[in-house]
Amino acid sequence: MRKKRILAALTALALSAGLTVVPAKAAFTDTAGHWAEGAITKWSEQYGIINGYEDGTFRPDASITRGAFAGILDRFLKYQAVSPAETFSDTAGTYWEQQILKLHAAGVYLGNNGQALAGDTITRQQAVTMIARAFGVTGTSTALPYTDAADIASYAQAPLAEMTARGYITDCADGRFRPTEPITRAEIVNILNNMVTVLVQTSAVYSAPVEGTLMINASEGAYLKGMSISGDLIVAPGVTGPVVLEYVTVGGTVRNFSNVELTVIADTSKPEQTPGGSTGQQPSAGIQPSEVYTPSPTTGEYITYSGKQYPVYAGVEPNRFAQNDFIWDPVHPDRLMYVGGACSTSFGIDVSAYQNRECENNTIDWQAVRNDGVEFAMVRIGLRGTSTGAIHADAFYKQNIEGAMAAGIQTGVYFFAQAITVEEAIEEADFVLSLLEGHQINGPVAYDWEMHDSSYRVYGTTPEMATACAIAFCRRIEEAGYKAMVYAGQYVSYVKYDQGALAPYLSWYPEYKSASSEKLYPTLYYQMDYWQFSSSCAIAGIGDGRTTKVDANIRFNW
Structure with missing residues (x-):
């Protein structure tokens, strides 16, 4: 009935009234001929997201405050939830208070040491990071193709890399991103225009x-x-x-x-959605999860994650670690050391073609890596595309396996998986085994199934199917004589995986720490065998050994 009322009331309206993007004469006295003129007209005059001034100017090259920027994002997304008034110590009674508290409730505006700093000028890296949070832009991109990449703050590197990879950042013709410079009104409009048509x-x-x-x-x-x-x-x-x-x-x-x-009313081509809406449809034919494993018993206790409760699986060892078990290495300040004493540990890294491309001749100096204290390495051997589903070998897996093994580094491999059926998981395992033919490794083979957002083809996969895929992959790997391992962060570990069913396999858990981290131990409820504690470690022999980012890991030898 609601649908019929909408149709009856609106049929007489022009179908695209107020929505079609039409180049228009500049409405402002200072935008004619400006490089962002078209985008300014669209997002100011047509959509009213970023407004001009009473004197008829737009001031495209002027900076903007953090509070005003919050106002732009709120006009765009129209947030509903609001954080408590006391969230920040400096917002009470200020002009942008409500907008800032809305963005905070959405996890977009985090502030600094309890202050919102609404009147401060927002920098380019701050603005891009907030836009990425607002639009849920996450992914696996790590490349920062800017000559001043070393100046980009660690918190902004991942969102900026993904925003760049998706083509949203197009104002860096000179090769510099200029992370700490104020973002201009025109640059904000340009990013929004690149993201939304x-x-x-x-x-x-x-x-x-x-x-x-x-x-x-x-x-x-x-x-x-x-x-x-x-x-x-x-x-x-x-x-x-x-x-x-x-x-x-x-x-x-x-x-x-x-x-x-x-x-x-009729199927969209990809009906998967982010949390809040209905989930996507999964294939029903083929091997069913019930044919692969039996759901594990639970303890009756629950883990609270993202405001929801998930069962604790019986027979799975809980996390043994505590705050005092880890310290920063005084010799290598970007590496954590385990000092708890309950087990011995090894230090290792994981690499893919991204690291090779940072090196001269695309070649990692594995002997230099070994001399820098690296005891084990996990080499990406291949991946399945997050959208197309096509399977590819990592461009440098052969030389990385051979180089690491020759240097005396214990070497395993991992496959970036996107299986949505048991058959696809078996296909991924068989692909890995085919690539390993003729190559010696002495470490595990890891299944890295990730789902960052709805752009990933695995979005909407049921927990039963996700668990069945992981088990099918691992069984195939172990049948071939290798040790299998499952890589999973908190979301997949709690929401998608039956931990009891995966208990027979090694576990590899990512949770990144930095100098500002309050907790220096992994906070997953369950015990892990490998911990990926950083995505920005410097390793000799990879890139310049100083600014090239490498994932760092600790292996716990119980």
């Missing part, structure tokens, strides 16, 4: 095809009908009314940040 701000029926990404932020909901979107479909957190997709195809992914469930 069309913004739906009303519940009017929309049917015009979109070459790019369409975002809905209409509080009352929206109705998309008989159209195609070549990029992503994003539903903002401020959408509270119904969203209807009638004969809509989406070439990218659906990212639903709202609490409303989408009504799909």
Whole structure:
């Protein structure tokens, strides 16, 4: 009935009224001929996301405060939840207080030592990081193709790498990112323009095809009908009314940040969504999880993660570590040392083609790596694409295996998995085994199944299927005579995996620490065999040995 009322009231409206992007004459006295003129017109005059001044200027090259930037993101996403007024010590009564508290509730605006610093100028790296958080932009990209990459703060490196990889950052023609410089109003508009092609701000029926990404932020909901979107479909957190997709195809992914469930009258091409909406459909044919394993018993206790409770599996050893078990190495300040005394440890790294490409002739100096104290290495042997599902070998896996083994480093391999069926997991294992033919390794073979956001093909995979895929891979690996290991962070460990069923295999857990970390131990409820504690360690023989980022690990030898 709600859908019919929307249609009846809005059929007479122009289908694309107020939404089509049309180049217009500059509405401001200072934007004619500016490099961002078109984007400024679109996002100021058409959508009203970033406004001009009363004197008729836009001031495209002016900086902006942290508070005003929060206002822009709030107008874009229309956040609903608000953090307590006392969250920051310096926001009470200030102009941008509500917007800052909304962004804080959404995990976007974190502040600094309890202060929001709303009046401070926001830098380029701060702004890009906040935009990435707001839009859930995460991924595996680590490359920072900027000549001043060494100046980029550690907190901004991963989001900036992914934002760059997706083509959202296009204002660095001279090769520099300029991380600590103030971001300008034009640069903000340019990033938003690169991320979103069309913004739906009303519940009017929309049917015009979109070459790019369409975002809905209409509080009352929206109705998309008989159209195609070549990029992503994003539903903002401020959408509270119904969203209807009638004969809509989406070439990218659906990212639903709202609490409303989408009504799909005809299938979209990729109906997977971020938390808050309905989940994607998984293949029903083929080997079923029940044919692979029997669910493990639980203890009746629960782990609280992201506000939800997940069962504790019986017979799985809990985490033994405590705060005093780890210290920073006085010789290598970016490496943690285990000083607890309950076991011996080894220091190791994991590498992929990303590290090779930072080296002269794409070659890691493995002897220098060994001389720098590295005792074991996990080499990426291959990967399955997060969108296409195609399987590829790592471009440098052969030379990395051979180089590490020749240097006397214990060597294992890992495969970046994206299996959504048991058959695909077996295919991944067989692919790894085929690549290992003719190569000697003396370390484990790890299954690295990750799901960062809805752009990953594994999004929506049920916990039963995810567990079955991991077990199928590991069984195939161990049948071939290798030791299997499962790599998983907290989300996959708690939400997707039956830990009791995976207990027979080694575990590899990532949780990064830095000098500012309050807890220097891994906080996963369960005990792990390997801990990836950093993604930014400097290792001799890889790149320049100072600024090239390498994942660092500790192996616990019980």
